[in-house]
Amino acid sequence: MIILGIETSCDETALALIETRGQGDTFECRVIQSLVHSQAELHSAYGGVFPALAKREHGKNCIPLLQKLLINSKIPTKNTLNDGQVVQSLEGMRADLQSQNIDLWQSLQQAEFLKNIPAIDRIAVTEGPGLEPTLWVGISFARILGALWNIPITPVNHMEGHIVGSLLESDAPHGNWQKLKSLPVPALALLISGGHTELIQVTEDAPKELHYTILGQTKDDAVGEAFDKAARLLGLPYPGGPHISKLAREAREQNISSSVKLPRPMIKSGTMDFSFSGLKTAILYAVREATRQTIGDGKNSMTDEYKKGLSREIEDAISDTLDAKLRFATEKTQARSIIIGGGVSANALLRERFTVTADEYGIPLFLPSQHISGDNALMIALAAALDTKPYSLPLKAHGTKKLGV
Ligand code: KG4
Ligand code: ZN
Secondary structure: EEEEEEEEEEEEEEEEEEEEEEEEEOEEEEEEEEEEEEHHHHHHOOOOHHHHHHHHHHHHHHHHHHHHHHHHHOOOOOEOOOOHHHHHHHHHHHHHHHHHHOOHHHHHHHHHHHHEOOOOHHHHHEOOOOOOOHHHHHHHHHHHHHHHHOOOOEEEEHHHHHHHHHOOOOOOOOOOEOOOOOOOOOEEEEEEEEOOEEEEEEEEEEEEEEEEEEEEEEEOOOHHHHHHHHHOOOOOOOHHHHHHHHHHHHHHHHOOOOOOOOHHHHOOOOOOOOOOOOHHHHHHHHHHHHOOOEEEEEEOOHHHHHHHHHEEEEHHHHHHHHHHHHHHHHHHHHOEEEEEEEEEHEEEEEEHHHHHHHHHOOOEEEEOHHHHHOOOHHHHHHHHOOOEEOOOOOOOOOOOOOOOO
């Protein structure tokens, strides 16, 4: 079966094609192509994702990205539609697009290549959680293609995508057939992204039929949001995680440490919940204090050295907190494996710490490859291919990176 994945839950427009065969224990997949168009640079000026801008950009990107995907993947054409059939199909969706104010209509009409029905068996689209206006672009796009090409659509939960993405052996395009990594259950998934921080128990009801239970989540900011807001306070661009991480690494290499000690929120709460808003407030106070103080030549003390030291302390505070929660949950649930998913899992220090933790407990750790740690459509197509119980996470605004702190 060939599956087209569509992901527009935040600020990445992503499309992917995978091929699958078998089910349960015999399930195998092959990555045909995966494309991600990031809008991060556009949103950088706003210090976070600006939903209306993200929605407009997704509308612009969908058609060109699909054309590129189909050309790159050399998917054969199953059939060709005539002009009348295309017009009729598109007209059926026109009112929908207009009512949602989605900017796809013109590019759809100019996309001659849509006449050729590609040999795709299923369309998988992120239905949530995410930013509602941007989710609708992907959902409408899936519905248009589904109607035009007569292909069924599977809605996918974005967070489930992050879990299953970590079970891929390889995300190489035009790669070989692969089985997913074998997952000892019960497994514990720690999902860390710009919109979520969650601990989820993953069990298996039948071979490879995954079932999810939320054990804990953030009560306020998500961990990626904490990184992004901290970066903003330090005058670093969005998305802030990689910038904080870079400065923290330089601080370690240059032996720079911070005089400020930040809190490790809720590590002794005896629950699997998180809270990062207090950390953000502590960083805000530290930065205010540093900006107020002046050093020798009249400059304030927010020097490069100060920023590096504070970034190191921020990364340490976040990794101590996540690691403490991961250890607590591993013991509490007697987890037999650990899965890490979400954009923050690209963080090198966290990857190291989680590896040590899993080693200490003697259980396997499944990390996503760096390529697919952020949002992508490969994981969405894969989630649609697996037999899973309906994902139990409620739909909610995701990637709620607010303007301001
Ligand atoms: O999963 P993701 O790509 O999008 C959402 O679903 O939100 O996660 C994006 C988040 C951003 O907050 C970004 O700052 C963070 O992942 N991030 C990092 C790193 N790379 C991305 N945080 C810390 N260290 C990194 N290396
Ligand atoms: Zn995500």
